[in-house]
Amino acid sequence: MNIEKIIQNATIDALKELYQFIPDESQVQIQNTRKEFEGDFTLVVFPFLRFSKKSPELTGNDIGAYLLNHIEIVESFNVIKGFLNLVIRNDYWLTILKNAFETENFALAAVTNDSSLVMVEYSSPNTNKPLHLGHIRNNLLGYSISEILKANGNKVIKTNIVNDRGIHICKSMYAWQQWGNGKTPESSGMKGDHLVGEFYVEFDKHYKAEIAELMEEGKTKEEAENQAPSIVAARELLRKWEAKDEETVNLWKTMNDWVYKGFDITYKTLGVDFDKIYYESDTYLVGKEEVLRGVKEGIFHQNEDSSVWADLTNDGLDKKILLRSDGTSVYMTQDIGTAKMRFADYSIDKMVYVVGNEQNYHFQVLAILLDKLGFEWGKDLYHFSYGMVELPSGKMKSREGTVVDADDLVEEMVKVARDMSVELGKLDSLSPEEAEKTFKMIALGALKYFILKVDPKKNMMFNPEESIDFNGNTGPFIQYTYARIQSVLRKAENQDIQINSAVSVDSVSVKEKDIIKRIFLFPAVVKEAGDNYSPAVIANYCYELVKEYNQFYHDHSILSETNEAVKNFRLILSSTVANVVKSGMSLLGIEMPERM
RNA sequence: GCCUCGGUAGCUCAGUUGGAUAGAGCAACUGCCUUCUAAGCAGUAGGUCAUGGGUUCGAAUCCCGUCCGGGGUACCA
Numbered sequence: 001m002n003i004e005k006i007i008q009n010a011t012i013d014a015l016k017e018l019y020q021f022i023p024d025e026s027q028v029q030i031q032n033t034r035k036e037f038e039g040d041f042t043l044v045v046f047p048f049l050r051f052s053k054k055s056p057e058l059t060g061n062d063i064g065a066y067l068l069n070h071i072e073i074v075e076s077f078n079v080i081k082g083f084l085n086l087v088i089r090n091d092y093w094l095t096i097l098k099n100a101f102e103t104e105n106f107a108l109a110a111v112t113n114d115s116s117l118v119m120v121e122y123s124s125p126n127t128n129k130p131l132h133l134g135h136i137r138n139n140l141l142g143y144s145i146s147e148i149l150k151a152n153g154n155k156v157i158k159t160n161i162v163n164d165r166g167i168h169i170c171k172s173m174y175a176w177q178q179w180g181n182g183k184t185p186e187s188s189g190m191k192g193d194h195l196v197g198e199f200y201v202e203f204d205k206h207y208k209a210e211i212a213e214l215m216e217e218g219k220t221k222e223e224a225e226n227q228a229p230s231i232v233a234a235r236e237l238l239r240k241w242e243a244k245d246e247e248t249v250n251l252w253k254t255m256n257d258w259v260y261k262g263f264d265i266t267y268k269t270l271g272v273d274f275d276k277i278y279y280e281s282d283t284y285l286v287g288k289e290e291v292l293r294g295v296k297e298g299i300f301h302q303n304e305d306s307s308v309w310a311d312l313t314n315d316g317l318d319k320k321i322l323l324r325s326d327g328t329s330v331y332m333t334q335d336i337g338t339a340k341m342r343f344a345d346y347s348i349d350k351m352v353y354v355v356g357n358e359q360n361y362h363f364q365v366l367a368i369l370l371d372k373l374g375f376e377w378g379k380d381l382y383h384f385s386y387g388m389v390e391l392p393s394g395k396m397k398s399r400e401g402t403v404v405d406a407d408d409l410v411e412e413m414v415k416v417a418r419d420m421s422v423e424l425g426k427l428d429s430l431s432p433e434e435a436e437k438t439f440k441m442i443a444l445g446a447l448k449y450f451i452l453k454v455d456p457k458k459n460m461m462f463n464p465e466e467s468i469d470f471n472g473n474t475g476p477f478i479q480y481t482y483a484r485i486q487s488v489l490r491k492a493e494n495q496d497i498q499i500n501s502a503v504s505v506d507s508v509s510v511k512e513k514d515i516i517k518r519i520f521l522f523p524a525v526v527k528e529a530g531d532n533y534s535p536a537v538i539a540n541y542c543y544e545l546v547k548e549y550n551q552f553y554h555d556h557s558i559l560s561e562t563n564e565a566v567k568n569f570r571l572i573l574s575s576t577v578a579n580v581v582k583s584g585m586s587l588l589g590i591e592m593p594e595r596m
Numbered sequence: 597g598c599c600u601c602g603g604u605a606g607c608u609c610a611g612u613u614g615g616a617u618a619g620a621g622c623a624a625c626u627g628c629c630u631u632c633u634a635a636g637c638a639g640u641a642g643g644u645c646a647u648g649g650g651u652u653c654g655a656a657u658c659c660c661g662u663c664c665g666g667g668g669u670a671c672c673a
Contacts, residue, residue: 026613034616044615046653056653082653083616126673163673307671317599317669324671331673360600361668387601388666395666424635442635454609457601459666461608470635472621473609480635488632528612540610543620554637596635 004030006071007041007086014066021051032517038078039085040513046082056082093516094503094569100519101576102501105583107523109153117347119157120146120384122354123272127259128168129197131266133389133404133462134356134396137451140589141386142354143272144452144535147587149352152530157346160274161338164256165281170237172196173251174230175203185258191265191407192258206230242328266406271444271589276345278338284329287337290373291322291329299372310369320365335366336373343377350382352533357385357457384533387459389451404464413443416468417476426596438593442476445590449475452588453539473543475590478581481546483596485578488558492571495559505569511552515573518545522580526587535588542584549577 008028015021015028027047033039045060052059060079064086068074073092078085100106122142125131131139146156176183176199185192207230214224225231240248267273291308294300300310300322308323322333342348353363363383370378389396396403418439421427427435450467454460470476492499508516522541529537558574561567582592 029613029615031612031615037616042616046615049653081616166673168673305671309670319670321671326671328671330671334673356667357601358667359673385601390666420635426633426635450608458609459602463608466607466622469608469622472635474621474635476635477621480633484633484636491632536610540620543610547620550636551638553632557632559632596633 003073003088003092004041007043007067007074010067010070011043011063013070014063015048015051018062018066019048019051021048023048033085035510035514037080037083037085038087040088040517041086043084043086044082045079045084049082060084090506090508091504093508093513094505096520097516097569097572097576098501098503100522100580101503101572104579107526107580107583108151111150111153111155115153115155116349117157118149118154118350118352119159119342119346119348120149120352120354121159121161122146123160123267123274124163124355125160125263126163126166126168127196127256128172128200130191130193130262131406132396133391133406133409136270136406136409136447137386137389137460138354138356139267139270139272140448140451141384141456141535143270143589144587145352145354145384145533147589148526148529148533148535148538151526151587157275157348158273159276159278159342161278161280161283163280165241165252165284167234167238168200169252169255170234170241171203171207171230172199173237173248173255174234175199175206176255177251178206185261191262192260193262193266194405194407195262196255196259203230203234269407269410269444271591278341280334280338283337283341284334285337286340287333287335288323288329290336290340291333294322294373310365310372312365312368315368317361317365317368320369322369332362332366332369335362336369339366339370339375339378339381343375348377350380351377352382352384354384354386357387359383360385382533384456386456389460389462392461392463404462409464410443410447412464413447413468414439417443417446417470420470421596430595438596441591441593442470442479442596445475445479445585446470447475448588448590449478449539452535453543455536456534475585476596478542478546478585479590479593480596481550482578482581482592483594484553485549485574486594488574489571489578491559497559497567497571499571499575500568501572503565503569503572505565508569509552511548512573515545515548515552515577518548519576519580522584525584529587538584538587542581545577545584546581549574 007030008025011028012023012025015023029044031042031044033042043063045056045063048059049056052062054062057079060082064077064079064084067086068077073089074086075089076087120142123135123139125135142158146158150156179202180199183195185195188195207228210228210230211221211224214227215221219227237248241252291300295302295308300308302308303325305325306327307321307325310320310322312318312320320332321330323329339351342351355363360383363381363385367379367381370381391402391404393402421435421439427438430438446468451460453473525537525541529535556570558567558570561570585592
């Protein structure tokens with residue numbers, strides 16, 4: 001049983017005995033004592049004044065005296081205003097540290113037979129352009145939340161639904177046919193996704209020019225947009241694709257393969273992966289079938305123009321289109337099909353969609369539609385809705401070239417990490433290969449931490465000039481402290497210092513006690529991160545822990561400490577901090593370098 | 597219009613189920629490398645928690661109004 005619970009229970013007994021009052025558990029608030037005051041835990045006594053009919057000070061003294069007599073590990077207490085501060089005995093904290101030191105991955109729950117199976121969908125790119133900064137946030141959050149769910153004892157299947165069909169890829173295909181001159185990734189030396197993206201931009205350029213031309217000829221904007229030769233040709237490609245025209249399908253396959261090879265590289269760089277990939281081209285027909293079944297069963301209704309609609313006005317929402325009047329499917333149709341296939345493939349207990357908050361309404365509707373179609377898991381789906389990434393210049397738009405490309409960004413950060421390391425004279429002792437690996441670790445650590453430390457629900461600002469930072473509350477600061485602890489441990493080993501896990505020292509400084517308390521909190525933090533779907537909780541925790549460690553570290557020596565017991569204690573504390581930080585950061589997908 | 601999310605230091609962000617004097621980093625300014633790694637440490641300065649009310653022992657936190665901003669809102673994904 002944890003200490004807070006013990007204090008809480010004892011306080012309930014105290015109130016019973018002292019004031020004949022039986023409180024609700026929620027009325028007994030135990031919190032960590034603020035740093036300015038003496039003590040480890042604090043009980044707020046205000047809620048009990050009406051039962052004690054005494055001043056806050058006297059009430060606090062009553063309860064404090066009771067707790068001192070009844071809880072062994074309480075050493076002393078003091079009362080300030082309405083706050084009862086309890087001081088916990090030294091050896092209690094040493095025991096906590098010892099346990100954390102001896103238990104490997106002490107915060108991570110094991111997967112058992114009755115673990116839930118959670119499927120996490122993330123990334124979900126279109127295949128007509130490369131990944132950008134917005135995708136990076138999606139990928140990092142998706143990967144991290146999967147790791148966090150695993151750490152909380154769930155079985156997790158990471159999945160990706162690739163939007164590989166539709167008008168967007170046909171635009172790139174048409175542009176390649178027209179202006180590509182047979183260009184391939186091999187012939188141009190370009191990454192496949194970048195090459196295809198280039199033709200998507202090319203299409204838009206011509207399309208816009210054609211619209212302008214038609215409008216000059218006197219057509220309205222709408223007419224021009226519909227009659228421009230490029231868009232007509234792209235639509236024709238889509239029609240041929242749906243009719244399984246061999247040449248079109250082959251081109252589609254070729255260009256998608258280029259893109260997948262490019263994506264694979266980006267995914268690998270980012271360190272994310274998937275257990276199962278679904279393709280929209282396989283799922284959209286299943287979705288169509290389900291919608292038509294819905295029509296037959298009277299769940300949806302078909303208009304005279306043959307478009308299909310769901311009436312959600314009884315659920316407080318609008319009417320939603322499910323099939324266009326030409327019979328083609330929309331986004332929602334595909335998501336229904338994909339969901340059906342997934343639940344047929346796996347016995348999923350919980351489905352998590354990592355998708356931006358611009359689609360909150362979409363998922364609200366999807367849950368209701370799946371429910372109406374008779375899938376009982378429908379209403380239980382969880383939309384992990386995250387905020388947009390904003391640039392100083394405003395919103396990112398692929399076609400307008402105002403995006404931050406994922407590959408470029410990582411490359412730039414690696415460059416900055418490398419330059420800075422050289423300038424600081426770091427890593428000179430490493431081989432070029434090892435040093436390069438470390439630069440990447442640091443660059444990725446900076447990027448991942450920067451994005452994951454922000455509350456996922458909120459929009460965040462990313463300034464490419466200013467956001468590339470390696471000092472302060474950053475990933476590299478945490479990596480740096482880790483590397484320094486490793487250095488101390490290496491030196492201890494070289495000096496043949498044996499670490500004895502039986503810690504016993506006479507006194508523990510306030511700062512050291514703070515560090516132990518924080519280590520002790522780690523399992524609760526992992527749980528909180530899982531419950532709230534928030535990697536940020538873990539990021540900020542790791543920072544606080546490392547910061548506290550650094551502050552202590554600078555005022556106290558470890559290896560030159562002459563008291564062997566104290567030296568041993570500090571080595572154990574350091575080693576445990578390193579382990580906790582490493583396992584915390586691994587939940588964010590951030591690697592820890594042994595030196596930097 | 598309606599729905600929804602947000603507004604905390606110059607900037608980027610934290611802020612435990614409502615608790616003690618609202619915290620970090622960046623930027624600015626002062627110190628500290630002969631001592632286990634200075635990607636660090638110590639310090640100074642910077643706040644009407646958008647705003648007006650309400651709830652109570654106590655509000656950045658809960659409720660209502662107002663202002664500002666993001667996103668969504670029936671054939672784009």
